[in-house]
Amino acid sequence: MRISAWTIAGSIALAGWVVSPVQAQIPGLPNVNIPTPNPLKQSSEDTVDSGCVRLDGRCLFEIAAPKSQFPQRMQEIEQRLQDISRTYFKNQNAELEIRQELDQQSNLPEIYISLLDEQDNRFKEVRLMSVTDQDADLTGVPIETRADEIIEQLEQQLPQAKQERQPDVLTDRVGVAVGTGVAMIVASLLIYRWERRLKRSKQLLEPSQSNTTPISTQLTQNQQRNVKEVLHRLLQLTQGVIWVGGSLFILSLFPYTRPIQILILASFRIPIRVGVVGLGTYVIIRLSYALTDRFSSAIARNHLLTPESAQRSQLRVSTVSGVTKNIITLSFSAIGLLVALAAIGIDIGPLLAGAGIIGLGLSLASQNLIKDAINGFFILLEDQYAVGDVITVGDVGGFVEMINLRITQLRDAEGRLITVPNSEVRIVANLSSNWSRADLNIPVTYQADVDKALDLVRQVAHEMLMTQMWRERILDEPDILGVDNFGDRGFIIRVWIKTQPLKQWEVAREFRRRLKVVFDEAGILLSVPQQALWFNNTLPMQSLSNGHSNGKSHHDVQPEYAEME
DSSP states (O other): OHHHHHHHHHHHHHHHHHHHHHHHHSTTGGGOSSSEEOTTOOSSSSOEEEEEEEETTEEEEEEEEETTTHHHHHHHHHHHHHHHHHHHHHOTTOEEEEEEEEOTTTOOEEEEEEEEOTTOOEEEEEEEEEOOHHHHHHHTSOHHHHHHHHHHHHHHHHHHHHHHTSHHHHHHHHHHHHHHHHHHHHHHHHHHHHHHHHHHHHHTTSOOSOSOSOHHHHHHHHHHHHHHHHHHHHHHHHHHHHHHHHHHHHHHTSTTTHHHHHHHHHHTHHHHHHHHHHHHHHHHHHHHHHHHHHHHHHHHTOTTSOHHHHHHHHHHHHHHHHHHHHHHHHHHHHHHHHHHHHHTTOOHHHHHHHHHHHHHHHHHHOHHHHHHHHHHHHHHHHTSOOTTOEEEETTEEEEEEEEOSSEEEEEOTTSOEEEEEGGGOSSEEESSSSOEEEEEEEEEOTTSOHHHHHHHHHHHHHHHHHSHHHHTTBOSOOEEEEEEEEOSSSEEEEEEEEESTTOHHHHHHHHHHHHHHHHHHHTOOBOOOOEEEEEOOOOOHHHHHTTOOTTOOTTSOOOEEEEEO
8 A cells, every 4th residue: 555655646746747837827817718707797788707817828916807798808808918119129129118098088097008118108008997896896996007017917917928029939948848848758657667567566466267265365466456456547547647737838938839729728627627526426436435444344354253153254354345335336436426507506595496496296105116126225224134145036046146225136047147136035045145956856766675774885985074075065964865755766865964055966976976876886776766567467358257267267367567767
């Protein structure tokens, strides 16, 4: 986990290092949209809009006006500013003079921009704008103070914009752009190599096809795989931040390309917010998976449990862990959706109220789903069965492949996937809870020696118990119950063998194989279906009445039968 923590910290630091210069070049980044609504509106008639007056994409100052007049006022001010700026930038010897005068008719401050030559003669003068009460309300200062603030910002920004167009400054900016591009390539290659190593280590944690791996080990591997998945996504995010942030930074270096940067930020504002929320939700879900696996692994490794209860606990932990992850996914996905809607400016209050009403209606119309969820909860709580068990529910049965709060999926002996709603699980037979039993009925022919057959059965059971491979599967001494029944094929010897869960079938198959070999060597036959046919050779009654009995009286006639196999 130490490497994981350093990876996360390094990714975030690198992303912040790349983004910070971009933010420094974009004053008022949240106001990149032109225009933006202002909360000064009191009613639909006097709604006020506000926005930035920009030069080379850089915000100089903000203005405000009634919504119907705002676009025209913004266009006029920016057009006048561009006209005076072009002349000012072209004339290297021009001096700048910005002043305010009080208009006698409107009683509002007027801002004028004048260009002076070397003899301090005005050769161009432009009235830029009138400072209104709405402009002053933006900063909450008197109107004269607001006019002074605008003049101060113009006196700082216009000479700076002129300085940025000087050849020596442009040359320096080109060098910075080239250096930034090289740094982007180097950082991208380093992260790419880092990402490949992380991908290889993640492949080593992929679940194996065999089911012999302990559940605690599987949960630990799942935890590490989820953490590495989060790191993988953070590295991908860092790659994107490096290239996008570096490109925006290069665009911000030059006054000719800075408007493109502002346009990109304004156009992709909503997708960026939604993407950040989506990525954050994904990371939170993956980290929640890792915490769930860590907690489940700690429970599965409880050394106070007996071997039988520990194995059962592992199955239960695996099932509960899967259900918990499904709940986490649904919950955080819903929360992420609401946060994304709020991030793009949608009021989610009415949406939540409407969702509550809709949820009430759906709950009344979906009572079966509620029953499924409640019954599924009690199935997990009472440990009726878990993933990996073999159960019988009603007329169907099979291996439990998946269980959640709504359904249980079984795989039967023919490979069919059977889906059972949890509300239909009323009486369930679990064939693999804690331990299982092989119930063997051995038919032996009536002509065999019963005591010898019982001794051979005990011998096979003892030899099988002494074998290392089968001793691990058989939990207790096999019970030879004796002759259990007399059937139409022979007498039945019944044997019980207590085994580990799901091992009863392979133990029974091996026991039958060994018993058949031993019986063949001892000459004891397993019974097969038999049928007895009776033949009566008594002469017909008319023959006796005629005195033709072929030398036999009717007292000498005996019944005969033949037995067929």
